[in-house]
Amino acid sequence: MSTTASSFKQAEHKLLSVPGPVEVTDEVLFANAHPSMSHVSPAFAPVFGDCLRYLRKVLYTEKGQPFIIAGSGTLGWDLVAANLLEAGQKALVLNTGYFGDAFADCLETYGAKVDQLGAPVGGRPSLEEVEAALKKDKYAVLTFTHVDTSTGVLSDAKGIAETVRRVSPDTLIVLDGVCAVASEEIRMDDWEIDVVVSASQKGISVPPGVSITALSQKALKVLDSRKTPIPAYFANYKRWLPIMESYEKGTPAYFATPSVNLIYALEASLKSIVDGPVSLEDRFKMHKEAAKKFREEFMRQAGKLGFKTVATSPEGAANGMTAVYVPEGVAPPALVGALAERGIVIAGGLHKDIKTKYIRFGHMGVSVVERPSDADKILAALKDALQAVKSA
Numbered sequence: 001m002s003t004t005a006s007s008f009k010q011a012e013h014k015l016l017s018v019p020g021p022v023e024v025t026d027e028v029l030f031a032n033a034h035p036s037m038s039h040v041s042p043a044f045a046p047v048f049g050d051c052l053r054y055l056r057k058v059l060y061t062e063k064g065q066p067f068i069i070a071g072s073g074t075l076g077w078d079l080v081a082a083n084l085l086e087a088g089q090k091a092l093v094l095n096t097g098y099f100g101d102a103f104a105d106c107l108e109t110y111g112a113k114v115d116q117l118g119a120p121v122g123g124r125p126s127l128e129e130v131e132a133a134l135k136k137d138k139y140a141v142l143t144f145t146h147v148d149t150s151t152g153v154l155s156d157a158k159g160i161a162e163t164v165r166r167v168s169p170d171t172l173i174v175l176d177g178v179c180a181v182a183s184e185e186i187r188m189d190d191w192e193i194d195v196v197v198s199a200s201q202k203g204i205s206v207p208p209g210v211s212i213t214a215l216s217q218k219a220l221k222v223l224d225s226r227k228t229p230i231p232a233y234f235a236n237y238k239r240w241l242p243i244m245e246s247y248e249k250g251t252p253a254y255f256a257t258p259s260v261n262l263i264y265a266l267e268a269s270l271k272s273i274v275d276g277p278v279s280l281e282d283r284f285k286m287h288k289e290a291a292k293k294f295r296e297e298f299m300r301q302a303g304k305l306g307f308k309t310v311a312t313s314p315e316g317a318a319n320g321m322t323a324v325y326v327p328e329g330v331a332p333p334a335l336v337g338a339l340a341e342r343g344i345v346i347a348g349g350l351h352k353d354i355k356t357k358y359i360r361f362g363h364m365g366v367s368v369v370e371r372p373s374d375a376d377k378i379l380a381a382l383k384d385a386l387q388a389v390k391s392a
């Protein structure tokens with residue numbers, strides 16, 4: 001007898017509470033277990049088309065062009081670097097952690113001249129600093145990380161976009177939303193964001209393996225008016241654009257094979273995000289409330305021991321994750337290990353300056369919307385793990 005969607009249950013496992021990949025629902029995993037399909041079958045094309053339509057809704061855009069390509073979030077950086085900049089053009093990277101460094105490195109790999117505007121660890125550049133930098137030089141592209149997964153710092157996406165539009169209207173605004181799409185509100189049209197870079201495995205709550213990006217009409221015009229050839233073969237939007245347009249019309253087309261099964265999983269997850277019982281607006285509200293509650297509870301338990309969030313201001317702290325410094329005398333690997341022994345998987349440090357001093361928790365997607373009790377499990381295990389680590 002074959003398993004059905006309603007009878008399928010994923011195996012018992014430790015609760016995955018890292019800031020991505022995140023927990024996925026049984027429905028999404030079951031959709032991923034679709035029998036193997038041809039990527040050019042007429043039955044598959046509308047599934048792909050649905051994903052594109054749902055993504056527009058998630059990003060609040062009507063005219064933005066989503067691209068769904070096999071790969072991870074990093075592929076989005078290559079796409080930006082190879083397609084929206086030409087060698088020698090300037091980019092301004094607003095840096096709030098590891099992922100700013102890495103995006104800058106990727107842009108330079110393709111020949112862009114990069115300036116970075118950073119802040120002390122846990123902070124973010126002010127809008128005044130962004131304005132001053134834009135007045136000093138002319139940038140083809142400005143990038144910022146909406147949530148830097150290494151620090152849990154949240155950028156003021158709307159404020160940055162307003163500043164760029166006012167001071168340097170021709171500059172393309174690129175939002176790295178790998179750790180933000182579907183857990184933080186992103187209004188691509190209203191805020192005039194030109195590019196959103198994302199991936200399947202975080203707020204969207206699908207297994208890793210899909211690069212998701214979206215381009216505004218303005219970004220598409222920049223792509224169209226390039227003077228030099230795109231220095232990439234796979235990461236080439238001109239090759240992918242007709243494929244996306246064709247799938248959206250329900251007609252299969254081929255450039256390179258999509259991750260067919262993950263597209264089924266993506267459709268299932270996006271459908272529940274867009275058309276499920278929780279509205280998009282409520283979804284973002286739930287993430288805000290869950291983050292606030294998680295941090296309050298966490299600090300109630302551990303604050304007096306000397307734990308401290310890495311993000312230095314409440315408005316600059318992400319809603320889908322939290323990074324916290326551990327106090328002297330607590331070794332992050334010991335705490336990560338003690339939590340794993342209690343069924344909770346969290347992450348250690350990533351930012352080069354503080355790597356050995358902090359830990360990271362994810363609280364996004366399924367663990368907020370479908371199973372808010374996950375946070376209670378994490379906090380209960382934490383209490384126990386802290387006792388164990390302190391008395392060791």
Ligand SMILES: Cc1ncc(COP(=O)(O)O)c(C=O)c1O
Binds near residue numbers: 072145147148
């Ligand atoms: C903010 C941010 N940008 C980019 C990436 C790179 O994405 P991937 O690891 O899927 O290539 C990540 C990964 O965690 C991320 O958190």
